[in-house]
Amino acid sequence: MARSIARAVEGRFAGMLVALAVAALTFLVFLPALDGRFLPWDDESNLVANRAWRGLGPSQLGWMLTSFHKGHWIPVTWLSFAVDYLVWGMDPRGYHLTNVLIHGANAGLVCLLVMRLLETARGVGGTARLAGAAAAALAFALHPLRVESVAWVTERRDVLSAFFFLLAILAYLRAVREESLWRSGWSWLALGAFALSLGSKSMAVSLPVVLLVLDAYPLGRVSAGAWRARLLEKAPFALLSLLAAAIAMVAVRSGGSVSSLGDLGVAQRLAISGYSVVFYLWKTLLPTGLSPLYELPLDLDPGSPMYRLSLTLVAAITIAALLLRRRWPWLLAAWAAYIVMLLPVVGIAHNGPQIAADRYTYLPCLPWAILLGGLVSVFWSRAWSIPVVAAAVGCLAWLTVGQIRVWRDAETLWTHALVTAPSAIAHSSLGVALDERGRPEEAITHFRQALRVNPRLAHAENNWGIALAKQGRWEDAARHYEAALQIDPRYAEAHANLALALGRLGRYADAQRHLEQARAILLSRTR
Incomplete structure (x- = not known):
């Protein structure tokens, strides 16, 4: 008994050390972001020209809670900016530092999350579990697609929302160990973290469905007669999602950038949705030619081969995942989570000048990193696994550092954009x-x-x-x-x-x- 407790404590300690190491490495790789300036690409209008958020007085707090500035309701993000202002004034290095610190923390949280999922799904323990979790977290955190969310001060909302989103999932995974979900304090902690995530960015509305996906796999909490109970226990999360979605719709409309059906028809929106789903998968596999803007074509033809092929691929992957759900349940779980987390920004309700954006991948592409971690844990005992993983992580870090330099100032940003996506x-x-x-x-x-x-x-x-x-x-x-x-x-x-x-x-x-x-x-x- 004493030995088993000692092993458990030792395992938790090792897990925390690995998570801290992942967070530290992520922080070091993203340190060049501190050289960045406030960019005219929203930083100027959000932070430099706008003084309403600067401070923690009643007027500033009231503005944060009620403002739909530039089409967003993000009171928690504004609060974080206000704290930065009290510490750093208007020195952009301080704001970049906060973004990098939060992203490093997210990397550590992903590492802990993957450890828990690997243990639950496959009973993986020991070094293989630690290696798989570290590989997944680094694949997530050091991927060049993350740069836009971290190196762009305005996108604090991405990293901050993800921080609370990940905390909510970790708390939920702890709560489901209890006999009754809502008698556990962990459930209320998950709900509170979810509320903070929504207050950072409304894209987090997908969490209730993500939790249902986790219930199905790997938790195995869903049987033929258990769906009703699982749905009912998600009701508090769903209510928060509905409230946040309603506020977000009002906020977006106030921003004046929503595309009407006259601007983009139903067929065009479906074409954009299919294209963006495939585009993010492709850029995850081959993260080159990244740009701050992939501009929406002026005359988008939904019948063009590019859009037809994208929708065909989405349908094919969906059908394959459903047909293989018993043999490979992890594929359906990852695909479902990916699609659900992308839905708020996939293009069905379109706003802005873009057809896709790197920042939209911050959380939605996490399932693919988790699957990679599972693959690493399977092959970790092979002699070639360490050099292959090290080389892959090194390559991602090298590409990421190069992408961070792109975001240094407006001239470097848009010069790069004209090369990659004119x-x-x-x-x-x-x-x-x-x-x-x-x-x-x-x-x-x-x-x-x-x-x-x-x-x-x-x-x-x-x-x-x-x-x-x-x-x-x-x-x-x-x-x-x-x-x-x-x-x-x-x-x-x-x-x-x-x-x-x-x-x-x-x-x-x-x-x-x-x-x-x-x-x-x-x-x-x-x-």
């Missing part, structure tokens, strides 16, 4: 970066190219006007601001910029009218 937005964004560095002619070249690719890109017209205004060319600037407003009459910044240009030209009445329009638009978006 788009009108990338041209316009690089133009802004060049203009801010005192290179207006190069900037105007990119604004012109952006409008050749997409003549209805209002931001390019507005940014072109700003570059001209800096040269004192107020009449030319005004023409571009007016062109931007013809494309988007509710473009507040273009109204304000046009007001400034008209004022410089002595047209004060027109300037006042546009200034009032800018103010009205901004007030309508303020929550």
Whole structure:
């Protein structure tokens, strides 16, 4: 008895050491992210120009709880930024450090989670369990697809939401050992962690279904007559999900970037969904050519071979997973969890200029890392396993460090984007970066190219006007601001910029009218 207790304690201690080592290695690999700046790609509008979140006073806390700033309800994430502000002021290194620390913690939590799952699914113990868990956690944490969520300050919401999401799963796995789930304090801890995850980013709404998947495999808590009980015990989680989903829908609509059915029809949305599911699988296997933006095509043809093939592959994998569910239950569990976690961002309810985004893979691709960990545990006794795993981890780390450098500043980011995934937005964004560095002619070249690719890109017209205004060319600037407003009459910044240009030209009445329009638009978006 004493020996078995000692072995259990020794096993837990070894597991904690491995998890800490994984977290430390992840932290070290992502340290170059601390050299990054606040980016015009949302960091400026979220953190630099916006002062409402800076502090922990009643007004700031009230704003965090009620704000739908830029289409998101993320009070817990805002709270974390406020703590950063009290410690670091507006030094971006501190904000990047927090992101890296949370990501390192997530790597450690994934390691602990995989240890538990391997023990439950296959009865794996000893060194094989530790090695499999470490391999899975490092495959998750050091994959280049994680860089966008970690190196981009705005995406604090990804890493923070995942932190509480993982805590909720670990607490749930502990709670199911009890005779009655909701008599265990672990269940309430899981529910609390889930609430914090939702308050960090609403994409966590999938957790109740993920828990049901775990009930089926590897926990084996679902039998022919047990589904009703398993569904009922998830009711508190489901209620939180429904509430968060309702708030998220209101928030997204307030942001003004939701694609209507007129913009994207049902067939186009299905095409985007199938494409993104396959795209993330492909980039997981071959993480090269990653970009901050994969722009949605202007005229998306759902009948094109690329989209048809993607939907066919999704259907084929789904059918195969169902047919093989008894022989390979892990395949159906991983595929179901992957699809469910992707659903909020897969494109059915589309918003934004992208067809896919690296950040959307942060949690959804975790099941594939877990399967890899299981594979490593099976073959760990083979002589070749250690060098193969070490080489794979080293390769991922090397690619990740290179991708982190891409996110250093706006010029490196958009220069890279034009190489990997050229788009009108990338041209316009690089133009802004060049203009801010005192290179207006190069900037105007990119604004012109952006409008050749997409003549209805209002931001390019507005940014072109700003570059001209800096040269004192107020009449030319005004023409571009007016062109931007013809494309988007509710473009507040273009109204304000046009007001400034008209004022410089002595047209004060027109300037006042546009200034009032800018103010009205901004007030309508303020929550």
